Amino acid sequence: MFRRTSVVHLVDELGRAQRRERAREDVQLLLVGVAWALWGVRVELVLVVALAAMQRWVSGMLGDVVGGVAVAVIIAAAMLVRPVRCALLGLLRAMRLRRAWARATIDSGVASGPFRAPGVWSVTRVPAGELLDVHVRRGQSVAELDNRSEHVAACLRAREVRVLRDRRDAARASVLVVRRDPFEGADPIAWPMGEASAVSLWEPIPVGVDEQGEGVVLELVERNILLGGEPGAGKSAALSVLLAAGALDPNARLWLLDGKLVELAAWAPVAQRVAGPNGDQAVELLREVRGVMEERYRELLARGLRKIRREDGLPLHLVVCDELAFYLTLPDKSQRQEFAELLRDLVARGRAAGVIVCAATQKPGTDVVPSALRDLFGFRLAMRCTTPQASDTILGQGWASNGADASEIPGAQRGVGYLLAEGERPIRMRGYYLADDDVAAIADRAASQRTDAWLAERAEA
Ligand SMILES: Nc1ncnc2c1ncn2[C@@H]1O[C@H](COP(=O)(O)OP(=O)(O)OP(=O)(O)O)[C@@H](O)[C@H]1O
Ligand SMILES: [Mg+2]
Structure with a gap:
């Protein structure tokens, strides 16, 4: 009898202990929840408490009505003064986002x-x-x-x-x-250096803006850039910005390969040499650039240097090839192979000698741009492509499934692309745009500057 009573008593005691433990846990959870909710609205609470304190203080001195009016005046003044209003609304918006973020990370399993x-x-x-x-x-x-x-x-x-x-x-x-999408329906953005009297290719060149509204710049020295995208994506327009920078650098030499003849025609007066849609011309041009590169390496050797430096004053060579696919699919096999080999050689060996290759292609398939060639380009810009595979051909394997898929760029967004800079994550950007008139004006200015410089050199000699 005694034994049974003590067992029942023990079970009751155990049940009560468990209930007490659960209640303690519930209270703990509730307290953490309340503290968390209050922490989420800390800024709002501080503002309300500050206003209440102010109202009580003024009421204590001048009466309730004046206290109420004082608070109303402060709120009205804060709303009417633009910088204060913007700062306050910005702060409240940021706090709302912080709360939403905290809930989202808990609900999605990131936070426990x-x-x-x-x-x-x-x-x-x-x-x-x-x-x-x-x-x-x-x-x-x-x-x-x-x-x-x-x-x-x-x-x-x-x-x-x-x-x-x-x-x-x-x-x-x-x-x-x-x-x-900040690029949706946006007007073309003018190149900020369009009015500059001179530009140096040794300096970072502004090429566009990213989704955060920040300027995107490219440091071209010791780099090469490959652009790819479907017809009308904005490749030639992007090349024009790079060419404008090169043309306005009086110390840079431009070499143009234009598979369409008309795309780069405006820059012909400032170019060392131009090759149109002609295999012989293109191969000749690249042979000449290779000669320049080899001469440059001999010069560097004589000076005891391993690579070109800004202070040496040696000109940079900008080789721009539009419609690369045209040259890489020339009908004459030996010509095609020689072109590919010369280009690969320039991209691979030209960097230290100051040769910068910028190439654009409409057909970014691996059959046209072999990955061995693509991988040599430090900068790659994938503009709108037809398939994720084409996007990956430019950017490198895997980026399309990793959030950088140029086939998802809407057709109406000309000049938008994913820029991959030396292994970093590609950024989505929109290139600056130079209308035909701007191109003509810059090319004219650059041509007359170059003529003046040439005449001045002659006069000195
Ligand atoms: N950055 C840009 N901002 C605004 N509009 C642009 C931009 N780039 C290109 N465009 C518009 O898109 C049109 C086509 O651009 P572009 O000629 O450069 O394309 P593409 O890729 O070279 O085409 P294709 O392969 O046929 O030569 C331009 O005429 C211009 O109207
Ligand atoms: Mg083009």
Whole structure:
């Protein structure tokens, strides 16, 4: 009898202990939840508390009515003064996004619960949406966040979420919450150096803007660039910007290969040599450039240098080839092979000698641009392509399935492409545009500058 009573008592005691433990856990969860909710609205709370304190302080001195009026005046003044209004609304918007981000990372499984969401250190509004500076918590990784980016985007009701890990800090990432396509229906953007009297190819050349509205520049020295895209994607327009920079550099020499004859025609007066849609001319031109390159290497050897330097004043050579596919598919096999071999040689060996090759092709298939040749180009720009495979032919294997697929660029977006710069993640950008009149004006200016320089040199000699 005694034994039975003590067992029942023990079971009751155990049940009560379990219930107490569960209740304690529930209270703990509730407290964490409340603290988390309050933390999410900390800025709003501080503002409300500050206003309430102000109202009480003024009311204490001058009465309730004046206190109320004072608060109303402060709110009205903040709304009427534009910089204050913008700062305040920006802050409130950023806080709303932080709350949505925290919920999204919990719901998508990146964070295990409240106070475990990757921290948002700053929020910047950019043309494509919002750019967040994110720090992951201990035990999390940027790769995990990247893997769940589709889930996070769905929770945020955004078009896309792009995660870019900081190279120097594994815990830090730039996260672009894409809300809109900044290139949709946008007007062409003029090249900012169109009015410059001189440009140096040794300096970074502005070529376009990215989705965050930042200027994109290319440092061309010791680099080569390959552009690919379907007809009308904007390849020749992009080449024109590079040519304009080359033409305005009085110390640069331009070599043009124009498979269509008319695309680069405006730059002919400033070029060393031009080859049209003619295999012999193209091969001759490349042979000459190779001669220049070999001469340059002899010169460098004589000077005890391994590569060209800006202070030596040696001219850079810009070799621009539009319609590369035309030359790489010439009907004469030996001519075609010689062209491909000369071009490969220039791309492979020309960098240290100051030879920069810029080539554009309409057909970026591997049968036209072998990957051995493509891989030698440090910069690659994939403009709108017909298939993801064509996009990958330019950018390199795998990028299309990794978020950089040029076949997804809408047909109406001319001049938009993915730029891959030396192994970094491709960025989506829109190239600056030079209308025919601008091209003609720049080419004219560059030609007369070059003539003046030549005459001055003659006069000195
Ligand atoms: N960056 C740009 N901004 C705005 N419009 C552009 C841009 N680039 C190109 N375009 C528009 O697209 C048209 C076609 O461009 P472009 O001739 O450069 O294409 P392409 O790729 O060279 O075509 P194709 O392969 O047929 O030679 C231009 O006439 C211009 O109207
Ligand atoms: Mg073209």
